[in-house]
Amino acid sequence: MMESNILIIVEGSKTEPNFFNRLSDVFALKFDxxxxxxxxxxxYKKMKEIDFNGDxxxxxxxxxxxxxxxxxxxxxxxxxxxDCDAHHAGENETRTQExxxxxxxxxxxxxxxYFIDETDPTxxxxxxxxxMMESYRDCDDYFENEYASAMVSISKLxxxxxxxxxxxxxxxxxxxxxxxxxxxxxxQNLYKLNLICGQKWxxxxxxxxxxxxxxxxxxxxxRKLATKDKVLSVINTSLFMxxxxxxxxxxxxxxxNLRFTKQTGDK
Numbered sequence: 353m354m355e356s357n358i359l360i361i362v363e364g365s366k367t368e369p370n371f372f373n374r375l376s377d378v379f380a381l382k383f384d385x386x387x388x389x390x391x392x393x394x395x396y397k398k399m400k401e402i403d404f405n406g407d408x409x410x411x412x413x414x415x416x417x418x419x420x421x422x423x424x425x426x427x428x429x430x431x432x433x434x435d436c437d438a439h440h441a442g443e444n445e446t447r448t449q450e451x452x453x454x455x456x457x458x459x460x461x462x463x464x465x466y467f468i469d470e471t472d473p474t475x476x477x478x479x480x481x482x483x484m485m486e487s488y489r490d491c492d493d494y495f496e497n498e499y500a501s502a503m504v505s506i507s508k509l510x511x512x513x514x515x516x517x518x519x520x521x522x523x524x525x526x527x528x529x530x531x532x533x534x535x536x537x538x539x540q541n542l543y544k545l546n547l548i549c550g551q552k553w554x555x556x557x558x559x560x561x562x563x564x565x566x567x568x569x570x571x572x573x574x575r576k577l578a579t580k581d582k583v584l585s586v587i588n589t590s591l592f593m594x595x596x597x598x599x600x601x602x603x604x605x606x607x608x609n610l611r612f613t614k615q616t617g618d619k
Contacts, residue, residue: 356382356383356384356426356427356428357383357384357385357386357425357426357427357428358376358381358383358384358385358386358427358428358429358430358431359386359388359409359423359425359427359429359430359431359473359476360372360385360386360387360388360430360431360432360433361387361388361390361395361408361412361430361431361432361433361476362387362388362389362390362433362434362485363389363390363391363392363433363434363435363437363485364389364485365389367485367486368387368433368485369385369387370526370527371485371488371526371590372385372387372433372590372593373385374526374527374529375534375591375593375594378529378530378531378534379531379534379594379598381597383428383429386422386425386427388412388416388419388422388423390412390415390416392432392434392435392437392460392463393456393459394415395411395412395415395432395463396459396462396463398411398414398415399411399463399466400462404462404466406474407473407474408430408467408473408474408475408476409423409473409474426473427473428471429470429471429597430470430472430473430475430476430477431470431476431477431478431479431590431593432463432467432476432477432478432479433479433481433485433590434460434463434478434479434480434481435480435481435483435484435485436456436457436460436480436481436482436483436484436574436584437456437483437484437509449506449507450506450582453506453509453578454575454578457571457574457575457578460480460571461568461571461572461575463478464478464480464566464567464568464571465568466478467567468566468567470596477567477596478567479567479589479590479592479593480567480570480571480589481587481588481589481590482504482570482574482584482585482586482587482588482589483504483509483512483584483586484512484513485588485590486512486513486516487502487516487586487587487588488537488541488588488590488591489516489519489521489522490502490515490516490519490521490586491519491520491521491540492519492520492521493520493521494521494533494536494537494540495536495537495539495540495610496540497553499540499543499544499586500543500544500547500553502544502585502586503577503583503584503585503586504583504584504586505582505583506578506582506583506584507582509584534591534594535608536610537588537591538591538592538594538595538608539555539608539609539610541587541588541589541591541592542555542556542561542595542608543555544585544586544587545561545564545565545570545587545589545592546560546564547585548564548570548573548574548585548587549563549564549569549570549573550564555608555609558599558600558605558606561595561605565589565592565595565596567589570587570589573585595608
């Protein structure tokens, strides 16, 4: 019997639900997961209209009136999982790509500063993937040091999925991922988090992780890269749902290490 419900607000109708359902299964989360597909900029527009002062479920009900029954449920945790997707533009766009990027980063910044509490069902917690959800498999193995240099040029954001499709990890469906393999992916992105925020390619200690992993903090560092070098550093922060959920209870965070590499690595 499930203990409670989790609401995950996502942009994709297939990739994200498959990913999070498998993640929940392998880590034995005792929750029913409900994924609601919506567009981050549509949500931003609605939230901006009410000055970011309202129940997110009410806002989502306006966007998706056919989902009111789902949204009427009680949720123990609410997560928003969105792509940075900084190349997004509307119809009849006249701005340069760089202008679009920084406008959208501004919008993401407002959202990152508001959606900060996954335990508050009226708010939720935002996780931003750079540049998008597919970053979790932008690698040839579940942990590789080459991930340290994984970057994507702002000018090539629209072709990122094609770039990732060439990676070896794309040949294995996420439904087949094991707990150990997910643990390595989490660890790899913890290393990347520490590189982005602490300039070190290793796992941050738990105190550092708690500080670095704030969505607004990561966004600030990514914005610096975008300004200086016209790139985004590839990182999948949605995996941090697990490290945030378990924390270091029973040594969970400290136990994330490379001990499974030989058993699970697909060379």
